[in-house]
Amino acid sequence: EIVAAVQSALADGPLKGRRILVTSGPTHEPIDPVRYIANRSSGAQGTAIARALAAFGAEVVFVTGPADMPAPGGVEVQRVETAQQMLAACETALPVDAAVCAAAVADWRVASASPSKMKKTAGGLPQLEFAENPDILAALSQRAENRPGLVIGFAAETDDLEANAAAKLKRKGCDWIVANDVSEAMGIMGGTENAVTLITQSGTERWPRMSKYRVAARLAGKIADVLTGSD
C-alpha cells in the first residue's frame, strides 16, 4: 500500500509528459542456431532505472535484450535479441526527451552466422569471422534529426575507469556517462549493488556504493532536474 501510494503520488511527478527511452540487458549474437555470444548483464540496473523514471511520471519505452529479470510494469516493453534489432527498436521509439543506454550491447557479431548447427566433428575448431555491431549510443548521440535532448551512456570498465569513461563520452558524443568498475574484486556483476561514477561534460561525481535501486532513483532525479530546467 505504501508503494502504491507513493507511485500514485508520483504519477503526476516531475517527469510527467516526458518520453524516455531506456535500453537494458545483454544482446545475444547468434553463432549458429544453438550457440551465441553474449555480454554478462542481468538487466538489473536498467530495469531499476526504467522503474524509477516511470515512478517519476515519465512515459518509458523499455528496449530490452534477453535479461534474467522481468521487465518493470507500467512501461512499454520492446524485446530484442541482437544489437541490430536493438538499434531498430530505439530508432522506432524516437522522438524522446532522453535516452538512457544501460544495455550491455555486444560490440561484435559473427559475420556469417551458420543457419545449421556447426558439427563438432566437421574439421576441428571453429573459425569465426566477426563484424562490428552498430553503436547504439553513438548513433543516438550523433543524430542530425530527433537527437534526444539528453543521451546517457554506461561504461563497464575493468581498468582506468575514469579515463576510459571520459574518452567514451567524447568519442560517442553523449551527454553523460555512468561508469562502473566491473573487475572481479568489486563483485558488482550480477549483484544487487553498484558503485558508479557519473561523468558529464562539466565534471565527475563519484557516488558511494549503494543499491541499484538507489543508483536508479538518484539518476532519475538528476534527469528530472535537467529536463525540467531545475539544474
Next chain:
Amino acid sequence: EIVAAVQSALADGPLKGRRILVTSGPTHEPIDPVRYIANRSSGAQGTAIARALAAFGAEVVFVTGPADMPAPGGVEVQRVETAQQMLAACETALPVDAAVCAAAVADWRVASASPSKMKKTAGGLPQLEFAENPDILAALSQRAENRPGLVIGFAAETDDLEANAAAKLKRKGCDWIVANDVSEAMGIMGGTENAVTLITQSGTERWPRMSKYRVAARLAGKIADVLTGSD
C-alpha cells in the same frame, strides 16, 4: 495435496537407493570478464528429468550450468559455469548408477580468455582462438573405473536427426541418445514441449510431441525399468 501424496507414495519408488547424475543447462565460456559464449538451453528438460527421477525415489546429483529456471527441490545441486567445471563436478559425483547428460555443453572454449575487458577501440575486430572442451558424455561413457551402469546423452540436431544421433551414440560410447530436432520450424528451443527420438543400441523409438514433464516421466520410467531389471 495430490502432488504431495504422489511424491510421498513414490519416495519408496522404483529408484529408491539408486544414485543418478543429471547434468542440465548451458555452459558459459568466458571471452573476457564481460563477454562469453553460450549454448541456448533453458535447463527445462534437464530440470524436469531430475525432478522425475527424484519423484521415483532416486538420490539425484544435479550438476547445472547457469540456467533460466530454478533447480528442483529434493536433489543435491552443484552449480558450475564452464564445461571444465561441469566435468569436474560430474567426476566428483561418481560412482552413480546412471548418468543423464542433458546439459548443452559448449564444444569449444576461448583458448586465451582475456583477464581484462577487450577494448573496442584497440585494433578493430577480435581474433578468438578456440580450444576443444572436455567431452563429458564421452568421458563418462568410456571410463575404465566407475563407469555408470547406464549413460544417456542428448543430441540437439537441426539436420539428419536420426543418422547424426546414431553416429553420436557410437562415437561417444553411451547407451542411449535422446535426440531432438531444434530447427526453428519445430519451435522447441525455450518452449514447454519436446519431440524426441530415443535411440538405444537395440533400436529407435519416436516419441510423440509432449510436454517436457511427460518426456521426463517417460524417460525416468525407462531408466527405472533398466536399473531394476524389469526391462
